[in-house]
Amino acid sequence: MxxxxxxxxxxxxxxxxxxxxxxxxxxxxxxxxxxxxxxxxxxxxxxxxxxxxxxxxxxxxxxxxxxxxxxxxxxxxxxxxxxxxxxxxxxxxxxxxxxxxxxxxxxxxxxxxxxxxxxxxxxxxxxxxxxxxxxxxxxxxxxxxxxxxxxxxxxxxxxxxxxxxxxxxxxxxxxxxxxxxxxxxxxxxxxxxxxxxxxxxxxxxxxxxxxxxxxxxxxxxxxxxxISLASHPxxxxxxxxxxxxxxxxxxxxxxxxxxxxxxxxxxxxxxxxxxxxxxxxxxxxxxxxxxxxxxxxxxxxxxxxxxxxxxxxxxxxxxxxxxxxxxxxxxxxxxxxxxxxxxxxxxxxxxxxxxxxxxxxxxxxxxxxxxxxxxxxxxIARHRSEQEGITRLASSVPSDAKLVSFGATLALRHAGRADALELYDQDPAAITALTADGRPTYLIVPVDILAPQWATSPPGRAFVALRDGAGLEALDRAGAYQLLVTHFDE
Incomplete structure (x- = not known):
C-alpha cells in the first residue's frame, strides 16, 4: 500500500x-x-x-x-x-x-x-x-x-x-x-x-x-x-x-x-x-x-x-x-x-x-x-508552471529596483530576490512613502484576486493607493500574476 x-x-x-x-x-x-x-x-x-x-x-x-x-x-x-x-x-x-x-x-x-x-x-x-x-x-x-x-x-x-x-x-x-x-x-x-x-x-x-x-x-x-488560529474563528x-x-x-x-x-x-x-x-x-x-x-x-x-x-x-x-x-x-x-x-x-x-x-x-x-x-x-504541473512564470516576471525587474509582491513574495525570495517586499505588510501610508522618491517600483501581484477579496484590507487599500497615486502600468502577465510598474505623470 x-x-x-x-x-x-x-x-x-x-x-x-x-x-x-x-x-x-x-x-x-x-x-x-x-x-x-x-x-x-x-x-x-x-x-x-x-x-x-x-x-x-x-x-x-x-x-x-x-x-x-x-x-x-x-x-x-x-x-x-x-x-x-x-x-x-x-x-x-x-x-x-x-x-x-x-x-x-x-x-x-x-x-x-x-x-x-x-x-x-x-x-x-x-x-x-x-x-x-x-x-x-x-x-x-x-x-x-x-x-x-x-x-x-x-x-x-x-x-x-x-x-x-x-x-x-x-x-x-x-x-x-x-x-x-x-x-x-x-x-x-x-x-x-x-x-x-x-x-x-x-x-x-x-x-x-x-x-x-x-x-x-x-x-x-x-x-x-x-497565528494560524486567528485565521479560523x-x-x-x-x-x-x-x-x-x-x-x-x-x-x-x-x-x-x-x-x-x-x-x-x-x-x-x-x-x-x-x-x-x-x-x-x-x-x-x-x-x-x-x-x-x-x-x-x-x-x-x-x-x-x-x-x-x-x-x-x-x-x-x-x-x-x-x-x-x-x-x-x-x-x-x-x-x-x-x-x-x-x-x-x-x-x-x-x-x-x-x-x-x-x-x-x-x-x-x-x-x-x-x-x-x-x-x-x-x-504539480500547474504549480511548476506558476513558479516558472513568477521567475520569468522577476527576471524583467532590474536587480536594483524596488519589488513588491503579494502571494509570490516567498517564491521570489527563494528564487534570489531577497529584497522582495510583501504587500500584505503595507498600508496606504507605507506604500506611498515607499514610492515617494519617484523611482520605479515593480509589483508582481494577482490583480484579479486583490480587487474582490482584499479590497477593504490593508493590501487591497495599499494597492489602490499605489494605483491612484503613483499610477501603475502593466508590463507582462504569467497566469494569475501581473508584472506592473509605477509611473509618474510628468
Whole structure:
C-alpha cells in the first residue's frame, strides 16, 4: 500500500522537476525548518515562534542535518508520512473490524492509498500528511490497547496523538474522543498507572510548544505558534453562510460552508461518490456493533473534524484529509456488509448481484487510481508552471529596483530576490512613502484576486493607493500574476 503512493508520486515529482513548493505556506515551512529552527536545534535553543505548530518542521530540520538545507528533506518527510497513512489505516481497520469481517481492512487501506488528494499532499512541503499519519498511528495504538491491555500501547497512542496536535492544531479535535476512550479503557481495567504514563508522555511531547504558549499567556504577551488560529474563528452560524469578512479578506463562496464540507467526501479528489455512499451502511454496521473505541474513532473523529470545518471561514479541499482514515474504514465496512448481504440471498440470479458488486468495487478502485494520477499530475504541473512564470516576471525587474509582491513574495525570495517586499505588510501610508522618491517600483501581484477579496484590507487599500497615486502600468502577465510598474505623470 505504501508503494502505491510513494512510487507514482516520486515519478510525478521527478518528471516535473517539482521542488514541493507552492503558494505561500509551503515556503514558510521550508524557510522556517531549514533556517531559524534548524539553527535553534543545532545550538540547543528553544524552538522559535512560527505561524503553525512546529512538529513537521522539526522533523524536516533534523533530516536536513543529513541531507542539507534544500527542499529534499521536506519532500521526503511528506512522502514517507503520506505512504504510511494507508498502512496505519489497514492496521487500525484490523483492530476495529467486527466479527466475521475478512477483507475490509485491506479495502480501507486501498481506498486511502488511492485518494487523489493524499497523493497531492505527499508531494508538497506541508504538514498535512505528517499530522494525519501521526493521528492514524495514535488511533491504531489505542485500538491495540483496547484489545490487548498492554500499557505500552496507550503510551504510544498518547505520544502519537500529541505529536499530531503539535503538527496541526486540528488534531486536538481528534484527540478529544480518543482521550475519552483511552480514559474509559484505563478506568475499566483499573490501570491508573497506564493513564498516568500516557498523560506524562503526551505532555512531554507537547511541552516544547505548550510551555512557551502558557508562559506567554501568563505574561500577557503574544502567544507563539498561534497565528494560524486567528485565521479560523469558529462560529456554528458559519455553516449556513457563504460570504465572510475575516483575517484573510472577503470571501464570496458558491456554497454555504456547511454544505461545502458535507459534500467534500464525495468529491472525486477525495473518496468519491461510491465510497461515500458505502460509508452510510458502514456507519450503520458500526452503530449496531458499537464499542467505545469504535465510536471514538469511526464516529467521534470524523464528526468533530467535519463539524469544526462547517463552522470555519475558509474553504480548502485539503482540510478534509484530517477525516480520511475513519471515513475510508466506514466505506470498507459498508462495502463488505453490502457484498455479504447480496451473497446471502437465495441462489440463482441474486448471486449475480454479489458478483456485480465486487466488479463495481474493483472498477471504483481503478477509477480512483486514474483520478489520483491525473489530479496529482495536474496540480504539480500547474504549480511548476506558476513558479516558472513568477521567475520569468522577476527576471524583467532590474536587480536594483524596488519589488513588491503579494502571494509570490516567498517564491521570489527563494528564487534570489531577497529584497522582495510583501504587500500584505503595507498600508496606504507605507506604500506611498515607499514610492515617494519617484523611482520605479515593480509589483508582481494577482490583480484579479486583490480587487474582490482584499479590497477593504490593508493590501487591497495599499494597492489602490499605489494605483491612484503613483499610477501603475502593466508590463507582462504569467497566469494569475501581473508584472506592473509605477509611473509618474510628468
Amino acid at each position: 505504501a508503494v502505491s503512493i510513494a512510487a507514482p508520486v516520486v515519478v510525478l515529482v521527478v518528471g516535473h522537476d517539482f521542488n514541493g513548493l507552492y503558494g505561500q505556506d509551503s515556503f514558510f515551512y521550508q524557510t522556517y525548518a531549514t533556517g531559524s529552527l534548524r539553527d535553534a536545534l543545532t545550538r540547543l535553543r528553544p524552538i522559535p515562534d512560527f505561524t503553525w505548530p512546529p512538529g513537521y518542521p522539526v522533523i524536516v530540520a533534523m533530516l536536513s542535518l543529513v541531507t542539507g538545507v534544500g527542499t529534499l528533506p521536506g519532500q521526503v518527510v511528506s512522502l514517507v508520512a503520506g505512504a504510511a497513512v494507508p498502512v496505519f489505516t489497514i492496521l487500525l481497520a484490523h483492530e476495529l473490524k467486527p466479527r466475521g469481517a475478512r477483507w475490509m481492512p485491506w479495502l480501507a487501506g486501498a481506498v486511502v492509498a488511492l485518494t487523489p488528494h493524499l497523493w497531492q499532499s505527499s508531494a508538497v512541503i506541508m504538514a498535512d500528511t505528517t499530522g494525519l499519519a501521526s493521528a492514524a498511528l495514535g488511533a491504531w495504538a489505542l485500538a491495540r490497547y483496547a484489545r490487548l491491555g498492554s500499557g505500552r500501547w496507550v503510551v504510544l497512542a498518547a505520544v502519537a496523538i500529541c505529536f499530531a496536535i503539535a503538527t496541526r492544531w486540528a488534531y486536538a479535535l481528534v484527540a478529544l474522543p480518543l482521550a475519552v476512550a483511552g480514559l474509559h479503557l484505563t478506568l475499566r481495567r483499573r490501570a491508573s498507572m497506564h493513564a498516568a504514563l500516557a498523560i506524562v508522555a503526551g505532555l512531554l511531547v507537547l511541552a516544547p510548544v505548550g510551555l512557551p504558549m502558557v508562559s506567554a499567556a501568563l505574561d500577557g504577551q503574544a502567544i507563539p505558534f498561534s 469558529w462560529d456554528p452560524a458559519n455553516a449556513l453562510r457563504s460570504t465572510y469578512d475575516g483575517p484573510s479578506g472577503r470571501f464570496d463562496f458558491a456554497q454555504p460552508m456547511g454544505l461545502y464540507y458535507l459534500l467534500q467526501p464525495a468529491q472525486p479528489y477525495h473518496l468519491g461518490p461510491l465510497w461515500t455512499l458505502l460509508a452510510i451502511p458502514g456507519l450503520l454496521v458500526t452503530l449496531r456493533s458499537a464499542t467505545v473505541i469504535r465510536m471514538a474513532v469511526l464516529v467521534g473523529w470524523p464528526l468533530l473534524v467535519l463539524g469544526f470545518l462547517a463552522g470555519d471561514m475558509t474553504q480548502n479541499t485539503r482540510f478534509f484529509l484530517a477525516a480520511l482514515p475513519p471515513l475510508a474504514i466506514l466505506a470498507a465496512l459498508g462495502c463488505e456488509a453490502t457484498v455479504d448481504g447480496a451473497r446471502g440471498w437465495a441462489s440463482g440470479p441474486r448471486r449475480v448481484v454479489g458478483a456485480s458488486l465486487v466488479a463495481v468495487v474493483v472498477l471504483g478502485l481503478a477509477i480512483q487510481g486514474v483520478s489520483a494520477v491525473r489530479f496529482a499530475d495536474s496540480f
